[in-house]
Amino acid sequence: MDELVQIRSRSRQRAWRGLSELIAAHEDRPEFPPGADEPPGALSRRMFLKLLGATAALTGLDGCQRNLPSKILPYSAQPPEVIPGVATYYATSMVLDGYATGLLVESHEGRPTKIEGNPDHPASLGASGLYEQASVLQLYDPERARRLLFHGNATTWESVLQHLRAPRTDNGAGLRLLLEPTSSPLVHAQIARVRARYPEARVCFYAPGAYGDGVLGANVAFGRPLQPQYDFSRAEVIVSLDADFLGSMPFRLRYAHDFAARRRIAKPGDAMNRLYVIESLPSVTGGMADHRRRRRSSEVADLAGAIASRLSKLPAGVRDVVAPLDGDDKEWAATVARDLERRPPGSTIVIAGDRQPPELRAITLAMNEALGNLGKTVRLTEPVLPLATGEDYLEDLTTLTGEMRAGKVDTLYILEGDPVYNAPADLDFVGALSHVTDSLHLGLYEDATSGNCAWFAPGAHYLESWGDGLAYDGTRSLIQPLIRPIFEGRSVAEILATVAGDLAPDGHQLLIDGWKKEGGDQLSFDRALKRGVVPDSAAKEVTAAVDAARVAAAAKTMARPTRPIHGIELGFYRSPTVHDGRFTNNPWLLEQPHPITKLTWDNAALMSPATAKQLGVADEQLVEVAWQGRKLRLPVLVVPGHADQAVSLELGYGQRAEATFRDAVGVDVYPLRTSKSMAIAEGASVTRVHGRYELARTQLHWHMGEAPIAMRSTLAEYRRDPGFTAEEKGPVASLMTPVPYTGLQWAMSIDLSICTGCSACELACQAENNVLVVGKEGVTKSREMHWLRIDSYYSGPPESPKVVHQPMLCQHCEMAPCEYVCPVNATVHSEDGLNEMVYNRCVGTRFCSNNCPYKVRRFNWFNWTGREAYNQGMLQLQHNPDVTVRDRGVMEKCSYCVQRIRRVEIDATLENRQVRPGEVVTACQQACPTGAIQFGSLSHKDTEMVRRRNEPRSYQVLHDTGTKPRTMYLARIDNPNPELAGEHE
């Protein structure tokens, strides 16, 4: 307790400027890295005390830290745009994989609390994903770096900046900068300035998740780097070759939006797109497929080649080299090719994922050209990410490590990223780094890289810094801070400007200077800042013709007529939750059920049922994965629909740096990943070893049997029998007098046809409603708190099942079973049709949960805030002040975002008007990229929500229980190719 007492007493004695200073003053550098001398565990005593200290210190924080101006003013003279209790929204952008997504950030009295998509931004259109939603929690992560280090000793920004600024005499020959790939014009402008000062300096880019994008394929196909831009809203048939364009590719939110626009049918007669997917690990995109063929990643090209060989307009040179397959595959490929060719030119898309080699992507571009898609569904632009030196980031890094080892590099500045942790294992980045005398790491966390660098400086979160970025389509958007850097971090641009010689770099000034240099003025800057988007800045379309000879040459390298299957194929994937590891300290994302496996807090060796059987393993058993002498152990998780003879591993887990939550969370699979096997490693061996490891999953049963829970049908069936859901809706016989519902009556409709299962809604709900995190133990005991969950149900054979995702939340039943069993009237019905939860009245009998047939109620088994570090300290700053944080012993559940409803009602009352149709938007609805979730009042007949309820395929889950749910689902409609009827794989 000494530490705590000290902090308390010290904070009374003297003034301190920042939290980091206060805490840094009490942290002497230990002999060993933190955690090294402690047993692994969720929360060590030391960490607990630290967090406690941070909490205690925070009690004195108030507004001074959060205000943007450095001049502190009493709130009596509040800034004009701030009204206490009323949220303000600011447009900004988040950059991931180098590409920007426009956001609107909700801020309460200077405290950002919630992320929404920016409707004006092309990459978002108002939607957001898991990473965007969770990024606000990262801002408040108490584990973020808060001190500057020089060889392990505390130092100051003054000395770091002075060191960076000091002129070099070698023209920069020994200077290297390692950045994450970025599209930011601001950063590139600073790089140009560094280059101007040090002409011989080199800048490299590396991020483990970006294996190179479509540009590399275009480079092969067109002979110059071009970026394909896909327009799914115009595609009738889509063939995805290991391309998870709905789930993990850049621009995924926009793609999902466009895909859904073509997918959703309002009536049986409407046209619907068709999706063929060939992939190994079931993905979000695979779940939407009408026909999904599971193939090892390395065999995707074979099937793709078979399809290509059937395309009559494909240049003969390309068509002939790809060896057509035999048997069933041949038939399948021919059918797909026919389906593609049958459509009018320019109405299909063939897309290959970034895990596939550039050659395959070149072939798909040729296929698109043959199908007349270029310039229509597939447009070409100049690359959005400026290529630095080579044509491949990986080559950059390989060259860099070579130079480092050769002693050619004396100074290396690693500006964000954690290459020591995630660089390809064969490059031995740590070893190379030890040859560099002057190294600096700028990062959000003190991680593996910072421990191996001479200097370390905390980076700034994007919500704390000025900047800009380009969307995948080239649209420029600005990044503006919502809060002053909590831990006094600096942005990459500021560091680069210092290296370029600036005395006091200021991100804001740099941005404006750059803006003005490009011909803009303050007015246009402010306008762009306000809107979040620079108008008409998308990359210009270019036309190019596929160079058939080059593609044919590429195809030749792909064609391996006899492909012996040897050993197990390893596939490396970015985690859909923690990405490449940059979010591994985010408790929301760690507890976010994996969209496919529903696994939380861990990664696992994912494999098919047949492969598991062959290896003699089952869920949670440990296996040793060995490849080229590299080995690691991890638990098995069987995934229906996975390709046989393949094991998928997700990156980003198992970091052992100083961080409470990511300590020993999952297994680090980077040691298996080399520069030759960034996505696929063939010929690995997997053997069962003794031991088990418990995995926490939120769903364990996947078959719904005969019950009409998540209903589905095919387009043909739907047209033949539109009323197939008729028995699952409509009045239910009852002895009770019906309650008249008049006026505003809230309701929701969810279209399963366009729900991809991406789970953005789940996290958006968590962020909006202060849903607490319960830790792995809590999930293992089935005590997770998510108000909205995504249920997945499988049908068909376990090797290659069909999956349907169903967002499940409180159904707000008109005859709610939970209400009449509550002994104290703690859950009651409102006049506008909400099933309300009165936390203050709840005594916690849990009778309501027992009687809820949807099991959507969540109980506070403990005081989760007090119990779990994940909910404590600074992280509480994220809480939405409009929503009560529930205490121990009370029940909670989805409220249909009642705080948003009441806010709109208050606004309407103040403006003396009625609530407008579509004015209330729930958090889940707002995040959903496909618009599957629609909310509104039943009295607003002319809204999408009501129209959808009146579609023939709408139904209520468990209709016959007589609960009269207000939430209606629309049965999922698939559009299988009649020619492939009855096929299973």
Added chain:
Amino acid sequence: MSGPAEPVFIGRPGDAELTDQLLSPIWLPKRKSWPLLMTLLGCGSLMFFSLMIWTFWTGIGLWGNNIPAAWAFAIVNFVWWIGIGHAGTFISAILLLFEQRWRTSINRFAEAMTLFAVIQAGLFPLLHLGRAWFAYWLIPYPATMKVWPNFKSALPWDAAAVATYFTVSLLFWYLGLVPDFATLRDRAPKRRQRIVYGILSLGWRGSAQHMRHYRVAYGLLAGIATPLVLSVHSVVSCDFAITILPGWHSTIFPPYFVAGAIFSGFAMVVTLLVPARRIFGLENVITKRHLDNLCKMIMVTGWIVLYSYVCEFFLGWYSGEPAEMHTMLHGLTEGPNCWAFWTTIFCNCVVPQFYWSKWCRVTPIAAWCLSIFINIGMWAERFSIIVLSLQQDYLPSSWHAYHPSPVDWGLLLGSMCFFLFLFVLFLRYIPFVPLWELKELKRKLLKEEG
């Protein structure tokens, strides 16, 4: 199954002799095993209270409960204990009204058991609340906010039913004790004992007028207690029957639960009576006839229970409702924790059939062993109904198995210790065979015999 019925009272000792025999456990010097037993049970009770305080302090999360199985051990224990608490009132009140002579020597014993079982039962629902400090919200009291409990919910019914049952049982038990407390007062060798028993006897002098009023009061209380035997467990069963959960949603629950309660209550009487009879040498007043009758009651109620099982399964299957059918045909028989279901079937359906044999009914050790099985079986039945139904209900996505935590087991064991602790204290300080009723019975028998 033949021959004349065993007598309910062997020998015709004089009143003084009978008094000496039945009060001897109270006056005689303590046996050596006494402190050991009390320490053991006391420690168990301490553990019980420690775990309760810990739970109260930290939260229900210490238990194994989850979503979907939001109710588990605590409610299982509650229903089990309250079921056990049924035999006492059945024996004292219903058999009194039916003028069954064999109730006389065991009624107080059974009533005490009832009382202590209801105490255990009452603790669990309180502890089970997420915010136990607001338990009084379940009681209709004139709150300033004018908020009432929700009378549509079975839980306020429950609170009322259990509280009523406890009160009436306590009064009935105490009323029966008054004349015997007077005897104790008169016979007590020590002054302190005379004072304590004197206060407890409420000035009873045994006058004819006392006796006349006394009989009226006792009869009235028996009349009040009788419907409670049926109502308490009917109300408890409504905690389940009013829901829409497959496996709970069933109109058969009230009679089914009452039969089960009496079944388990009688089994517990046998479990406790056999050792007490032997230790205190009461073979002359608690005869084989008593054991025989108790076991016959177990058989009768056992068959009602078995019939209810069959009905439940038939109705589950007949409903054609997928969730209902799943619970009955898969959830119970092969789901997680299905051991509880098969234990129930074995203990409650197979074991009681041994009581067809008269030897099993009148041989104390045999009757005792079988009764233990039934106690276990009834606990497992409550567990099956509550936990197994909850684990797997409508949406397979939310199915999750329940695993009890050590705290759960500790509380169950602790409640048994606390129950026995109270019971042993009762055996030691209060005449557990009603003296005055037995003397009365003896006179009646003598009169009949001429």
